[in-house]
Amino acid sequence: MSQRLIICVMLLCLPSFTAFAGDGREKSVAPxxxxxxxxxxxxxxxxxxxxxxxxxxxxxxxPGLLYVEEGADIWNSRAGEAKKSCASCHGKGDVSMKEAGARYPVYSARLKKLVNLEQRINLCRTDFQKASAFKYESRELLSLTAFVRHQSKGVPVRVNxxxxxxxxxxxxxxxxxxxxxxxxxxxxxxxxxxxxxxxxxxxxxxxxxxxxxxxxxxxxxxxxxxxxxxxxxxxxxxxxxxxxxxxxxxxxxxxxxxxxxxxxxxxxxxx
Amino acid sequence: MFGAVSLVVANPFTLLAQDSKQSLVNYEIVDVIQSKSIPKSLTGKRGDKKRGEALMIQRSKGNCLACHQVSLFEEKAKTDPNAYGDMGEVGPTLDKVAKRYKEGQLRLLLVDAKQVFPETIMPSFYRVENLHRVGKKFKDKPILGPQEIEDVLSFLLSLK
Missing domain, CATH: 1.10.760.10 (Cytochrome c-like domain)
Structure with a gap:
């Protein structure tokens, strides 16, 4: 390959690099x-x-955003004997869940162990909605977890x-x-x-x-x-x-x- | 750790016969001025270089190429990229490996590299003890059989 051709190829690649630059993903971050x-x-x-x-x-x-949309539907749907939705207690996800996705898992004093986001969602289902827990890795639990964590997109992860x-x-x-x-x-x-x-x-x-x-x-x-x-x-x-x-x-x-x-x-x- | 262990069994072939129990043949580790090696063949037989090459590229067997690069295979990858392509870069090149190590040292590196490099990522290809939560399918089975170790070794010894 001639040197000129190499430079041409490099220049052609340039736009795809610049497209990612500055969004915090192509650079490393200090811990x-x-x-x-x-x-x-x-x-x-x-x-x-x-x-x-x-x-x-x-x-x-x-394609992950299709799940996030499904999660938004679940967020707003009433479920269980309590006939409550997530929104009934937490309101709009983009406000109430802004940090949640960045700080889980957290310690639960009641369970005396850690709970992750999936488990926190299921605790809400059983304790407050009086509904059955979603099966781990079910489409519903994945979608709702993705919806909740998507609200924290761009927030730096920080766990206790x-x-x-x-x-x-x-x-x-x-x-x-x-x-x-x-x-x-x-x-x-x-x-x-x-x-x-x-x-x-x-x-x-x-x-x-x-x-x-x-x-x-x-x-x-x-x-x-x-x-x-x-x-x-x-x-x-x-x-x-x-x-x-x-x-x-x-x-x-x-x-x-x-x-x-x-x-x-x-x-x-x-x- | 550097003590010489002598565990040679009179006839290792009798052990091979009880394959269903997956008992491993014994081998002798010797330590010459902190240069550990297994000088004797695990089976008493020489390895088959061609079979060794096949084991090295086979993903479910040696899969040496996952981490190591062999220049000889680069040419072969042109006609058979699935078998010889995608050589990894985690481990050192195997080019001229027979010049860097003696036969017995290479045998020990294949059997249990952690005897020489305690922190290495390299699996111990002929060890079943002191492993954690081994999957059911793989329990009490070494990654390679004793003759397979000799086969791979035979190929490595050709890389001079």
Missing amino acids: LDGDNPLSNLWSGFYYAKPQTKQMQLDDFEN IKGAAKPFFEKGKAFYYQRRGQLDMACNHCHEDNYGKYIRSNLLSQGQANGFPTYRLKWQGLGSLHRRFRGCNSQVRATPFAFGADEYVNLELYLNWRGSGLEVETPAVRN
């Missing part, structure tokens, strides 16, 4: 907590293919790991560094030691959680963070935990702490 082992935080967006990025950014193309949450944070951290499965790998081997490198055809990311629930092209649908955990665990030939398992919620807190400072992107689009 909020100085103890974070990562000195620069990169959203998974950064590692996605250009056409996948474009799909996420375009509201007409992002102090006080009562601390022991659960420590458990999540221990999980992260625990080798598992026949392949004997821990999360850090791919997502801390080798992000930015290819493992066969896959470009390893930092394994950040800021885009979940995420629309994965591989899934042809929206999926929860716990679905991704289960996939990772199976890939290293380990027995995964159940959706909503305490182990995964603890890990979710730890991961969100590792990503504290990154903006919520829900619904992200990934490979």
